Amino acid sequence: RTSSTIHYDSFVIMFTQLFKLPHLTILHVLIYKSLPTGSENHIDNELLLEMEKLLSTNHTIKEFLMKLSCLEFNSLINSLLTGVERNDTIQFFSLSSYSTHTKSIQIEELLKNNQTLQAVKLNIPIKGIL
Numbered sequence: 001r002t003s004s005t006i007h008y009d010s011f012v013i014m015f016t017q018l019f020k021l022p023h024l025t026i027l028h029v030l031i032y033k034s035l036p037t038g039s040e041n042h043i044d045n046e047l048l049l050e051m052e053k054l055l056s057t058n059h060t061i062k063e064f065l066m067k068l069s070c071l072e073f074n075s076l077i078n079s080l081l082t083g084v085e086r087n088d089t090i091q092f093f094s095l096s097s098y099s100t101h102t103k104s105i106q107i108e109e110l111l112k113n114n115q116t117l118q119a120v121k122l123n124i125p126i127k128g129i130l
Helices: 001-018 045-057 072-084 103-112
Strands: 026-031 063-068 094-099 118-125
Touching: 001 026, 001 045, 026 103, 045 072, 063 072, 072 094, 072 103
Parallel strands: 026 063, 063 094, 094 118
Antiparallel strands: none
16 A cells, blocks of 8 residues: 555544444544545545445434545545435534535435434535536
């Protein structure tokens, strides 16, 4: 693995470990780290799927705020959106991202399928929604 891959995977591992905490009810994550271009291409998909599953089955998180100030986290954002969509306890979800590849269909699915969300805040550039 390259050093940029280690950095990217470390964010996924961090989320995975956080979603395993048994009494975590509020999670606010702010990431201001830029990674070298192309580092996302080397992400371990198994890690992403594990993180997504842990988020979707976590029954303690009620509030999840995520602010990412970099462009390289498209796969991470998409997996987190899928996890929130399938989660049945999150009541507040906030995503602020400069990502240029957030899928509008994924946001639609999240809003349609998650029946527990009471408040949603999205701050995504218009050019970033596909």
